[in-house]
Amino acid sequence: NAGVTQTPKFQVLKTGQSMTLQCAQDMNHEYMSWYRQDPGMGLRLIHYSVGAGITDQGEVPNGYNVSRSTTEDFPLRLLSAAPSQTSVYFCASRRDRLSNQPQHFGDGTRLSIL
């Protein structure tokens, strides 16, 4: 079972460049979300989606865009990368919006902005 797949695993960007972090899940989960984790800190929620066509903001949405055109995919876009966006990014999914569902995480994308 693939679960939650994130690509790429590593990326280096220059300030001002744009990029899309890919996230795909094969479990037919309605709920997907993106987190960032800075060194020595917990995960912070960027954006989430309760189903195809529906997205909403989390704690730290500025500088990031998302869309959900299919159930399987939830890409995260950096429109103009800044050094402050250097972080490890995790995508997660769970069956639906109810709180009785465990959340599954990808292995992360390590992003450096120079």
Next chain:
Amino acid sequence: DAKTTQPNSMESNEEEPVHLPCNHSTISGTDYIHWYRQLPSQGPEYVIHGLTSNVNNRMASLAIAEDRKSSTLILHRATLRDAAVYYCIRLGTGNQFYFGTGTSLTVIP
């Protein structure tokens, strides 16, 4: 939104039980209590969740206070592989999962 409070760090000797506490005094009556852990350089991993009754699985046990304002994650015999950051999840109004800074568990051989 509900709030959670955990100790920053704890230590345990190998093969001894570990009790990791979490206060969630503002939790609502229908919110499930979730625990995740993150091993070094890995993504978070689901550990256990529950609503009111104590829960057991192959990884751990979850003891939930009768008033649901606190819970305790119990590792029955800590191993070196259990060294990780353990997160008690805070739920948002839309059931978003929010992570605090968690409890960093050190297991001493």
